[in-house]
Amino acid sequence: MSDIVEKTKLFATDLLTNDLNTKYLYHNLKHTERVVKSTKELLDAHQLSDLEKETLLLSAWLHDTGYTKGTQNHEKSSCDIATEFLTNEAYPSEKIENVTALIKATQRYHEPQNLLEQIIRDADSSHFGQKSYWETSDFLREELALLEIADYSTKDWCEANLKMFKKEHQFYTTYAKENWQVGKDKNLKKLIKEKKTEKEIAKKEAIKAKYKTESPDRGTQTLFRVTLKNHLTLSDIADTKANILLSVNAIIISLVLSNLITKLDNPSNTYLVYPTAIFVVFSVISMILAVLATRPNITSGKFTKEDVKNKNVNLLFFGNFHKMKLPDYEWAIRELVKDKEYIYSSLTKDLYFLGLVLNRKYNILRWTYTIFIIGIVISVLAFAIAFKFYGPDRIA
Numbered sequence: 001m002s003d004i005v006e007k008t009k010l011f012a013t014d015l016l017t018n019d020l021n022t023k024y025l026y027h028n029l030k031h032t033e034r035v036v037k038s039t040k041e042l043l044d045a046h047q048l049s050d051l052e053k054e055t056l057l058l059s060a061w062l063h064d065t066g067y068t069k070g071t072q073n074h075e076k077s078s079c080d081i082a083t084e085f086l087t088n089e090a091y092p093s094e095k096i097e098n099v100t101a102l103i104k105a106t107q108r109y110h111e112p113q114n115l116l117e118q119i120i121r122d123a124d125s126s127h128f129g130q131k132s133y134w135e136t137s138d139f140l141r142e143e144l145a146l147l148e149i150a151d152y153s154t155k156d157w158c159e160a161n162l163k164m165f166k167k168e169h170q171f172y173t174t175y176a177k178e179n180w181q182v183g184k185d186k187n188l189k190k191l192i193k194e195k196k197t198e199k200e201i202a203k204k205e206a207i208k209a210k211y212k213t214e215s216p217d218r219g220t221q222t223l224f225r226v227t228l229k230n231h232l233t234l235s236d237i238a239d240t241k242a243n244i245l246l247s248v249n250a251i252i253i254s255l256v257l258s259n260l261i262t263k264l265d266n267p268s269n270t271y272l273v274y275p276t277a278i279f280v281v282f283s284v285i286s287m288i289l290a291v292l293a294t295r296p297n298i299t300s301g302k303f304t305k306e307d308v309k310n311k312n313v314n315l316l317f318f319g320n321f322h323k324m325k326l327p328d329y330e331w332a333i334r335e336l337v338k339d340k341e342y343i344y345s346s347l348t349k350d351l352y353f354l355g356l357v358l359n360r361k362y363n364i365l366r367w368t369y370t371i372f373i374i375g376i377v378i379s380v381l382a383f384a385i386a387f388k389f390y391g392p393d394r395i396a
Contacts, residue, residue, distance in 0.1 A: 004091060005057045009036075011085055012061040019068040023147050026140040027067045027074075036060045038126035042119045045175035052116060055095065058086070059102035059120055071147060078103050118172035122180070125169055129180030133187045137161060158195050165191065224347045231354045238293065238361040245290040245368055249283040256280055275382035282375020289368035293361050308332045314349040
């Protein structure tokens with residue numbers, strides 16, 4: 001490597017490291033080094049003079065130094081920086097013009113006029129044929145957003161890259177076409193696949209959005225779901241309360257039978273007969289009411305086709321179909337799901353009759369608890385009166 005190329009490398013590295021805005025995630029030293037590497041690869045594939053090679057390497061190192069002055073007209077800024085640096089290094093003016101001409105050739109829509117321009121343009125866009133394309137593409141997209149030049153969505157960025165691949169970019173040198181075009185084609189296929197995936201996602205989202213907008217029933221469905229859940233929870237609570245009363249009264253009766261009843265045949269304990277009877281009667285009544293509160297009520301379990309057609313049967317309640325044959329019930333369900341109004345009508349009936357069952361349960365439970373409390377109070381008073389007025393001491 002000639003001295004001027006080495007000095008240019010050090011100059012460009014220092015400039016892009018220290019003077020470049022950190023928002024340049026793509027057009028930075030790493031990009032310049034990749035362009036230089038690709039330029040050397042192309043130089044090895046072509047028979048060029050030492051001067052031509054030197055000119056290409058100098059332009060590769062200096063072609064993006066203009067970004068230190070901003071994005072606008074960065075090629076011109078790069079030419080100005082190159083001219084000033086090379087002049088200070090006493091580089092011949094005619095050679096400087098050759099370097100700046102190659103820097104200008106890196107402009108986006110420039111059509112190369114000779115082999116050197118073809119080489120610098122292929123080197124500058126070599127990432128299109130590399131596996132690192134996806135990383136560099138993401139860096140460029142983020143750079144444009146950070147610099148507030150453009151903020152692409154994923155879909156728009158994919159479209160922009162596809163347009164670049166298909167209509168704008170091409171490799172010019174024979175070496176690039178033979179060695180880098182294959183990688184570019186692979187990246188293009190991946191872009192097309194990504195676009196299809198984006199379309200599928202967008203289509204699904206559109207269908208989902210359409211479903212949401214066209215289905216105001218979501219609120220209605222939530223209402224039914226929450227209300228039915230609350231009803232079932234209340235039913236479980238009622239059953240639990242009834243079971244508690246059953247257990248308590250069963251324990252009371254067991255204690256009475258084992259401790260009091262066996263002592264009533266003794267004449268000295270006859271004063272305990274009435275209090276014990278009161279105690280047992282109220283406990284038995286409480287148990288009966290608790291059982292009635294949880295006692296299921298099964299309906300006929302059958303319906304006719306006419307009932308389904310007239311929407312007179314609730315297919316969601318097992319009591320209406322438990323005696324039906326499976327084919328008949330399957331037919332009825334198919335008829336149900338065809339009609340949205342029938343579905344909501346069935347849910348409404350389910351909700352209504354659940355409410356009636358809950359009302360019955362809680363009314364019986366209220367009476368059960370009331371009778372249980374009254375029975376406890378009366379029984380305690382009866383035992384107290386019996387002990388006070390008819391107890392063993394009074395008899396003696």
